[in-house]
Amino acid sequence: MTNKKVAAVLNETAQLIELTGGNPFRARAFSGAARTIRDLEESLQAYVDDEALQEIDGIGEGLAAQIGDLFARGSFDLRDDLLNAVPPGLLDVLRINGLGTKRVRTLWDELDITSLDDLEAAATSNQIQTISGFGAKTESNILENLRKLRRYDAQRRYADVYAPAHTLRDVLAESTNAPVALVGAFRRQVPTLKQLTLVTTADTPDVVDALADAGYDDVEAARDAHPPYVTNTVDAALPDGFPVVIYTVSDNVFGTAVWHHTGSADYREAFNDTYGPVPEVADENTLFADTNAPSHPSELREAVWTDALDTLSASEALITVEDLRGTIHNHTTASDGAHSLRSMAEAARERGLSYIGICDHSQSLTVASGLTPDEVRAQFEAIDALNAEYAEQDASFRIFKGIESDILKDGSLDYEDDLLAAFDLVVASVHSGFTMTEAEATERIIRAVSHPATTVLGHPTGRLLLVREGYPINHRAVIDACAEHNVAIELNANPYRLDLDWTHVRYAIEQGVLISINPDAHATDELDNVRWGVAAARKGGLTAEHCLNAKPLEAFTAWLTTRSSVAHAA
Template sequence: MNKRDIIRTLNDISIYYELSGENFFKIRAYRMAARALEVSDAEITPATALVDLQNIKGIGSSIARQILELASSGKLELFEDLKSRIPPGLIEMLKIPKLGPKKIKHLYDSLGIESIAELKQACRENKLLKLENFGPKTQENILKGIQFISKYKGRFLYADVIDEANLIENRLREFKEINRCSIAGSLRRKKEIVKDIDIVASSKNPDAVIDYFTKMEGVTEIIAEGDTKSSVRLQSGVNADLRVVSDFQYPYALHHFTGSMEHNTAMRSLAKKHNLKMNEYGLFKDEETVYCKSEKDIFAIFGMDYIEPELRENTGEIEAALNKRLPDLVKEEDIRGIFHFHTTWSDGNMSLSQAAQELIKCGFSYCGVADHSKTAFYAGGIKDEFIDFYLEEIDGINRKNRDFKVFKGIESDILPDGSLDYDESTLAKFDFIIIAIHSNFNMTEKTMTERIIKGMQSRYATVLGHPTGRLLLSRDEYNVNITDIIDAAADLDVALEINASPFRLDLGWQYCKYAAEKGVKMFINPDAHSIETLHDYKYGINVARKGWLEKKDIVNCMELNEIIDYFSFRKNRK
């Protein structure tokens, strides 16, 4: 088991203990160990010495041994025992927003509720109102939460699925009976939320391929098995579908099963205008197959440029490809620096020095730290009296690294009245200001839109962070007119953030094209709180590509001297 999975397991143990009614100190011990491991630079392997783990503050000898057991065997008897004693429905109930382990245990002990269905029925019968700390509002919020998770049941974040999909794809490519193989479907199109893993492969021996696929490590159930198609369920709970075609049919099948449905419908209409028939089996002219070796050949038949999978949503890509006007999409190697990450100055798990060293190691030229502001007291936001110390540490990092620059930033809260939570003399000390909403979400669309635009009117506002406030599979966008926000950003010369946290991916790709057309610049920011999540910027690149964005549209694709000028101009513009 790798370090990331070990950290997740330690956190899970603390949750299971809380559901079991275990004592507070034992629960806290596992949470502290998980956090200590996350913050540490230690690489965890079966060969890691026990003493090295014990030397990490927050990890005791007992948990250290368990970590090594997880690293070597991937299992822990304690964890398996806990899972066997807790009804699985209680774990499902944790998905309900604002319903934590303590309340779930109380519901289980008091009413015998051990599933979401039973909880829903209990709410409808007002049984929760008889319990301590469960009033009408709590019951109403639980019902809303159940409705929300039902809406997204069977859906997964892209980031939670892509690694497993890549692993399956690589294993299939290694199989001798397979000629070509690729991830398809919404994963290939880089959708932020996906339902399953789709894979297309070509082979002369589909039976052998299907047999190999269904017997892969990680498969827990065979849902369907045919001559050329199989569906399985993986340990993660995700379904994976494999379609096997001949190598001749492969390009057509890959294009078809990549989708989207709307893109495919538009392509079939285009084919019909050329007196051609198009489907997953081929491209036909008077019953004769038009040979295409690759997807590029398929588009070339119609005189089109190749359409990248991310763009295949029928949002103008076909017309652009016909007219040779497709964007030169931004690439990972275009990113020159990383902005919006949190350190131990607020709620991050890494020091500023650790973050800078990691980004230097990655080859970046600059970065911009943006810890929480004072209003975010729940996240350890920086109070006025500590601002100068925060800035002095940044200066110290810059003195030590002549070839790498750390820009001084803060994530300043937009207060309910639209003002920012520091005065102008404090804001003037920073190179850039990320303004963002972190509270009072339940406003009318008009009030919320006016609030955000007023925040953007501050002379110090550089970029609007996570503009719609959504948390994927957890919280919808707040009521806001995003078109008005984009128009205001263009008028006020304020950039918009593509928050690359896989839980946000906000601004969504659906709005990026319009923003670029209005001349609004974008930042791709990881909103990182740990060394590991600094690399989440890659998910933001997916969003930017789906949103038709090019290198010129992204601020952190600028070279160092360009971005120094960019910040300087904006600080002195009003």
């Protein structure tokens, strides 16, 4: 790890302390250490190896230990705690040149800006200049710097690319009057992408003109060599700088080109070994028919499915957003959410759902205003009152009393057992203590899963895509424990998480473990995050049958009742 990287992490920690209203002297200590390390001529690694970090001015025992952890595992406890205390997307906002922590905090407080998309939407609609201290010029600079930042980033989350990808496809289709298909990792709904790839039968000059007329950047046609079935290649970029590759092909091979450039290399090889060479056809469905192969859903055309090509679920059998009947893991203003209990419940009802689980943070997560036992009991009363109100309206809707209980370092759950037993459901999650080895972290989670109160294992690795790797666990051992104790596993649908990773969904299904697609919503609009969780779940082959919150209200209630009685009897 370079001095520059260490300095960046320490400076980020200082910003996070300020963002969360922490001790300003502590923040200055981190920012001062960052400056010192950045200017250090010698490699910091040598100081770590010699256990001599405290010889550097401004680095005491505590900072030395944290820097040591940073070299050992890429982070340290305080940083992990702070990362869990703010919306994941706020870190991206902090990276905008000219936006210090005070201004980011103001944007968060005044306009609920917690991501680059939020910031761009506010800037383009002239909302930022309405805040005291922010003028039109500042707003313009923010927008310009935001787009520069995005231009230099190498990867994107699938959710961030989704809308501009479809816009680009529509622009090309309407301008050229030719078939256009989104292919590659995007069509396979991979959680993070390095480029966007499309295939079209349009003539290359028409593609170039269409992109130029629509204002796309870096448009350049014709490489010397082209991949299979491709006549020509056009390079371009989305407005934020994300690279785009467009393959122009002949009409008679459009279907084959779409198939070839959708599946991974391992999938294509396995397909050819199983069904023989693919024909050159104009329609992808014809390719499957001519080879006597099932029409494999694009999401499943990955290496992990190459041993099951004949048994892959049909696309229509995979889970959809419409299959979901409830939403389980959600937060309110009682902890760190933006909206009230009533607002969250009403938002769920408006989306046609039959139930919502309210799972605010538990008491140990003080940075997220975790609930004390007295606050839990007060929330119980509020839920009872609102459920009674819905019952009077003859509404087939229910709020479940839940909690996101911290998994403590020894694997125990936050709160005493008698209080835990009073919840309808408990989502058990790790939010701190990321320093464990794989064996230690796995044992910790298995102990939490074995607790009779645990209903769902929340975001199993704690990862933040393109921000932080999750803690290491033996996924199969954890899934086996969930199967033994009849505990569901969350596929956290926040596009920054998508945790459980889709690659482990298949094993969970095989072991009979239900997957719960949870938005982890901290605001009403975040209930819609389930769309990203569904995309990831489909890659794992999930069907409604194996999804916990695809159960209707009556079946879900029965499952909770049966699971609880068996767990506590054991």
